[in-house]
Amino acid sequence: MMKSLLIANRGEIACRIIRTARRLGIETVAVYSAADAGALHVRSADRAVAIGAAPASESYLVGERILAAARDTGAAAIHPGYGFLSENADFAQSVIDAGLIWVGPRPASIRAMGLKDAAKARMIAAGVPVTPGYLGDDQSADRLLAEASAIGWPVLIKAVAGGGGKGMRRVDSADAFVNALASCRREATASFGDDRVLIEKYIPSPRHIEVQVFGDTHGNVVHLFERDCSLQRRHQKVIEEAPAPGMDAATRAAVCDAAVRAARAVDYVGAGTIEFIADGSQGLSADRIWFMEMNTRLQVEHPVTEAITGQDLVEWQLRVAAGEPLPCRQEDLAIDGWAMEARLYAEDPATGFLPSTGPLTRLRLPADIRIDTGVEQGDVVTPFYDPMIAKLIVHASTREAAAEALSAACAQVEVAPVRTNAGFLARCARADAFRAGTATTGFIAAAGDDLLRTTDDAPAMAALGWRLEEMMEPDASPWAPSPDALFGFRLNHAPMPARIAFRQNGTARVADVRPDGAGWSIALDGQAPVMRGETLPTTHGLLPAAPWTGPIQIFADGDLHIVDFPNRPELAGGTTVNGTIRAPMPGRIVSIDVAEGDTVTKGQTLLVLEAMKMEQALIAPFDGIVATLTAEQGGQVVEGAMLAEVTRDA
Incomplete structure (x- = not known):
């Protein structure tokens, strides 16, 4: 067995190789680009060598620098992992020619x-x-079209040097063939430097x-x-x-x-x-x-x-x-038994699976399954490499148990603020076709939005519930020092309903809240109430620092939801911390309880806005003076309109 091993790769596969090499008593050498100087595979290896700038073309794909790193560290062997130089025959030969072991x-x-x-x-x-097809040397468009017609439509045009779907096109008729061939050749040339193609019979399922x-x-x-x-x-x-x-x-x-x-x-x-x-x-x-x-x-x-x-x-x-x-x-x-693996990527399904980069401020992965990863909480996902965060691997005695374990594992993922495909993976693992074992390579494309649809109401209600619990202090009293304790309190009247404006993942939403015994009845966006009493959805969340200086991050079914109460600070939706009172929604001013110059106390009602047959009291955010009052009794206002301004006592 070799005594030392250089790993010519990065991320989760480098960490994976290091684990086995360490168990076998083999010294490991990591290589890294400028972007990976603090990466997990660098921290995990016995030694590490810098090999160039962040782009792979200037580091991980430069065989001469990897060989130099092996020579300088005295490594006996090189393991290429996968990707990068792993299937480069010339690099493999250069390793052997240098007297090193090529793994x-x-x-x-x-x-x-x-x-x-x-x-x-x-x-x-x-x-x-x-697969039936044409592999010949004659690459003329006429010959390729004739062969495709003889095979029978539909066919696949595939780049001879291709991989990963690059340089591949499905063609359903002779009329579409020439344009598809030209497109395929352009992509093959750009990706592999070789525009030759072959023709295969397309398999429909x-x-x-x-x-x-x-x-x-x-x-x-x-x-x-x-x-x-x-x-x-x-x-x-x-x-x-x-x-x-x-x-x-x-x-x-x-x-x-x-x-x-x-x-x-x-x-x-x-x-x-x-x-x-x-x-x-x-x-x-x-x-x-x-x-x-x-x-x-x-x-x-x-x-x-x-x-x-x-x-x-x-x-x-x-x-x-x-x-x-x-x-x-x-x-x-x-x-x-049965095993399944899901690839957790830093990508946003809501934006067409575009990569999502940035710091992994929160990274929580299931603890009871195998996780292969190249990052830890606090690391950064850069735009330079494959955006894989981890592989989630489950093993069970039956396929049904493995599928259940995989969907549950994906649903438990908590990553923020980077977006991931965890929720998408959980829904894939629960899909009927997947559970039945009949899914084909076209299943995800055919399923469309069904696999992208997130659970919106549960995170919204959880955030509202946390917000309301913060406001409804135990043993609330009319004489309590904090007006938060008086949510819904009205002397000789039934508790007053309220409307809370908020944003969820950038989308404006409205919640109508009515005190209901010890809890609340909540209706979202004018729909029928979706939560009653004290029952809250089961979700995981990150609350902002008191007193609610930022958004709430909710994790539900693997998806990250950002819920923000932009008009915070008390329940009244139109109050802001700087004293500006704005309309939280379009509506009509039904009462004005103060005048310019009046002295007010924190929590005092300034005016009441009515919208969709619901009244919302807009209150003073702190003790002060009504410096400006632009609202008019009975007037209609638009969302965001400034209605009043309170300044602190001098």
């Missing part, structure tokens, strides 16, 4: 599987079933099935069963699981055997993944599953395979790279 497949294997057309030709020769394979330098190759990665958004995986739902023993044997043949066809060493596309319209069957491509590296979703097999795949990588045989024979491997 990955042979450069020749990377090259053999790096181009989709050549890889498919090899698979055909090895007896691995491939596709499921993404992949098989984990492992080879060593002694000629052994095994599989560690399959994963289902069908839950995708724009060709990016969202939730992965192992094993695949609906996979019977015969189909599993056929697919996994094909994966082993594929690995042997390129003399594969190390961890790899053979990816298949399955026609899921009639369930999984060996005659409707075809080879797509091979990923010549460790996969992001490898933890689900580790969970069901009880193996540490990073340890396998290190042992194989050190020349040892595989730790297990095929007959020693078995499936135990």
Whole structure:
């Protein structure tokens, strides 16, 4: 086993590799860009070396700097993780040429599987079933159109050097083909520097099935069963699981055997993944599953395979790279239970999943499951790299239990002020199609807004409840020093209702509140009351510092809600801390109880506004003098109109 290991990556995969290396007694060396100087993987490693500026093109993708860091620290081996240089055959060769151990497949294997057309030709020769299509050298538009027509519409145009959905287009007719081809080629050139394409038959109900394979330098190759990665958004995986739902023993044997043949066809060493596309319209069957491509590296979703097999795949990588045989024979491997993984990203589903950057002021993740992460509370999500915060991995005895555990885990996530996809993940894990095990790669796109819809009323009511509890002090009395204790109090009258204006996630909302025994009745936005008595929704929240100097952050079902009472400080919606009294909503002035120059005390009613048949008393925020009074009895006012101003006593 090597004595020291340089990890040519960052984030959660670097931290993941460090954990296993430390357990094996291997010294670890981290590399970092200027943006990652204080990152968790840097803090976790035994040593760390700066390799350049924040952009990956000036640091993590510069092979010469990584090799220099290995040379300067005396590292014996380099592990590339995934992404960056992990599938770069030239970099792998340069590591070997420098006399270092490369923790990955042979450069020749990377090259053999790096181009989709050549890889498919090899698979055909090895007896691995491939999707019907055209892999030829003639790249003229006329020939490609003719081949697509012969295959039958719809078809997929795919960049030969592509990956991650780049340079790929679905085409439904001959009329649309030429424009789609031109677009695909432009994107392929920009992404990979290669505009060649292949044509494949489009599978209308596709499921993404992949098989984990492992080879060593002694000629052994095994599989560690399959994963289902069908839950995708724009060709990016969202939730992965192992094993695949609906996979019977015969189909599993056929697919996994094909994966082993594929690995042997390129003399594969190390961890790899053979990816298949399955026609899921009639369930999984060996005659409707075809080879797509091979990923010549460790996969992001490898933890689900580790969970069901009880193996540490990073340890396998290190042992194989050190020349040892595989730790297990095929007959020693078995499936135990079910595992699922959700990718928690710093992105905002409400804005089309745009990345969300900034400090992780609050980061609370479930404590009873496996979490692979590269950040801690207080770290910063920068705009330079993949916005993954963590992977949430669950393992249970049944698929139903695993799905329940995953949805519950996602719903418990608390991250602020950075936005995340946690609520979206929780809803995906609860979706009927996912629970039934029938979701295809098009499920998320077809579900649309159903997976984006958040629970708005519960966080709003929780914030209102906390606000009202603050105002209704125990043993409230008309003689209490704080007027907050007198919410709703009127001598010889029933308690007076109130209207509270607030904003939730930037959207203006209004709550009509009526004292109701020991609690309240609350109606939101003119609808029927949604809460009665003292019952509050079950949510988690961060309250601003007293006396309510900022917004409330509510976490409900994985979503972050920002609830702000901009006109605070007392219950009266139109009062502000600087003494300016503004209309909290459009309405009519039904009474004016003071005049300019009057001395008033904190909590004293200045005027009453009526809107939607509800009266709202606007009160003095502190002891002072009515300096300005612009409101007129019976006058109509618009929201935000200044009605009065109170100044403090000199």
